[in-house]
Amino acid sequence: MKVRDKVRSPCVSVCALDANDICIGCQRSGDEILRWSTMTEDERREVLKNVAEREKQFQI
Template identity: 80%
Template sequence: MSAEDKVRSPCVSICALDANDICIGCQRTGDEILRWTSMTNQERRAVLLKVAERENKLAF
């Protein structure tokens, strides 16, 4: 698998965890951030779905 095929990180270089262990920049948990490089594309896509859910909760 080439680098182009990997699911890209949602990191936006605003790195700080809130009281719930969620990054205020990318909405991933600390654990998700630490494990990102060893995740499969399927695992990464699952994290991105969770990120989208977290972002939607912030909008309300």
């Protein structure tokens, strides 16, 4: 796999979970954060889709 094909973590080093277990920095759930390092690239892409949806919900 080429480096450019790897899905990078959305972490922005602002790590705090809200009341819904969603990180206020990267919008991943606690479970998604814990499992990130063992996920396949396809699973990571799915998480990023979920992150994008969460970001849309909280835009002002």
